[in-house]
Amino acid sequence: MEMNIALLPGDGIGPEVINQAVKVVNAIGKKFGHQISFKEALVGAAAIDATGDPYPDATHEVAANSDAILFGAIGDPKYDNDPKAKVRPEEGLLRMRKKLGLFANVRPTFTFPSLIHKSPLKLERVEGVDFVFFRELTGGVYFGEPRGRNEQGTKAFDTNVYSKEEITRLSRMGFEAAQKRRKLLTCVDKANVLATSRLWRETVQELAPEYPDVKVEYEFVDAVAMRLIQWPKAYDVLITENLFGDILTDEASVISGSMGLMPSASLGSAVKLFEPIHGSYPQAGGKDIANPLATVLSAAMMFDYAFDLKAEAELISKVVNESLAEGIVTEDIADGGKAYKTSEVGDWLAERILS
Numbered sequence: 036m037e038m039n040i041a042l043l044p045g046d047g048i049g050p051e052v053i054n055q056a057v058k059v060v061n062a063i064g065k066k067f068g069h070q071i072s073f074k075e076a077l078v079g080a081a082a083i084d085a086t087g088d089p090y091p092d093a094t095h096e097v098a099a100n101s102d103a104i105l106f107g108a109i110g111d112p113k114y115d116n117d118p119k120a121k122v123r124p125e126e127g128l129l130r131m132r133k134k135l136g137l138f139a140n141v142r143p144t145f146t147f148p149s150l151i152h153k154s155p156l157k158l159e160r161v162e163g164v165d166f167v168f169f170r171e172l173t174g175g176v177y178f179g180e181p182r183g184r185n186e187q188g189t190k191a192f193d194t195n196v197y198s199k200e201e202i203t204r205l206s207r208m209g210f211e212a213a214q215k216r217r218k219l220l221t222c223v224d225k226a227n228v229l230a231t232s233r234l235w236r237e238t239v240q241e242l243a244p245e246y247p248d249v250k251v252e253y254e255f256v257d258a259v260a261m262r263l264i265q266w267p268k269a270y271d272v273l274i275t276e277n278l279f280g281d282i283l284t285d286e287a288s289v290i291s292g293s294m295g296l297m298p299s300a301s302l303g304s305a306v307k308l309f310e311p312i313h314g315s316y317p318q319a320g321g322k323d324i325a326n327p328l329a330t331v332l333s334a335a336m337m338f339d340y341a342f343d344l345k346a347e348a349e350l351i352s353k354v355v356n357e358s359l360a361e362g363i364v365t366e367d368i369a370d371g372g373k374a375y376k377t378s379e380v381g382d383w384l385a386e387r388i389l390s
């Protein structure tokens with residue numbers, strides 16, 4: 036198969052972890068006989084520094100004309116403590132999601148047998164955890180208008196808005212995923228307080244009869260925050276709005292043992308995007324110490340979701356598990372053992388794929 040992949044490394048450790056994913060993708064291409072080409076473009080603080088714009092038109096061109104996008108990370112501390120900054124790196128990611136129509140963010144949480152002892156949860160609670168969030172990504176309070184300040188600057192407001200259509204398309208993806216998994220769908224909302232959440236619940240209730248094999252549960256977001264820690268095995272597929280999903284998926288991402296491990300996919304348009312859940316970890320940028328596995332596993336999701344190539348995706352997961360079992364790991368999970376460099380882990384994975 037021919038594949039044109041856009042590389043958007045972004046900020047901080049983004050370029051380093053993307054480099055390792057490229058090694059792995061190239062190894063897969065060689066092994067399975069795919070023609071893979073890459074085009075790199077700027078996004079985030081890196082793009083602001085070069086062009087003044089966190090998502091330049093040239094980057095949109097590259098992204099929109101690719102078959103899939105591999106995205107690193109975004110964010111730079113020089114913008115974080117300046118509430119008056121006119122332009123922020125994060126805006127690049129938000130605009131890209133909106134312009135490309137990537138309305139569904141798929142964020143799985145699963146465990147790695149050889150890392151399970153690193154989980155902040157007790158073994159019996161975390162063993163076998165396997166759930167996936169479908170987070171709505173282009174609506175809600177992230178984009179709702181009006182937003183801003185009053186004239187005196189003494190009041191600020193954001194607006195949470197959802198249309199039935201936005202809720203329906205995201206929910207259908209969740210139902211379909213549940214049908215292929217353990218057939219349990221949890222709708223996460225705050226319907227006891229918010230009008231938007233009541234529309235979510237009503238919409239999901241209307242769709243449910245079309246998926247009679249899926250059991251649907253409705254839970255309030257605060258209760259889910261608690262139960263994700265108490266008994267994460269209770270969940271299979273969870274659907275939720277943009278902000279709730281942002282918060283809960285960060286919580287979920289540490290359950291399996293390290294921040295650096297969980298991948299994600301953003302779906303909804305012809306071009307799909309794949310990125311690690313973790314951020315840009317600026318303190319580690321350029322040091323060759325960051326864990327590349329979340330990005331490598333995002334590349335595995337790319338083969339699966341963007342190209343429907345399951346064997347390729349499975350081989351990547353397999354070698355990642357082998358690297359963990361054999362202790363070829365970066366310092367965040369080295370546990371006092373030898374800590375490998377980011378680039379060494381990437382080299383090892385690529386070599387193992389080809390062996």
Ligand code: IPM
Nearest residue numbers: 109110125126128129281312
């Ligand atoms: C994420 C990030 C982004 C978000 C930021 C960087 C805008 O936290 O992908 O979860 O809030 O969506």
Ligand code: MN
Nearest residue numbers: 280281282285
């Ligand atoms: Mn987030």
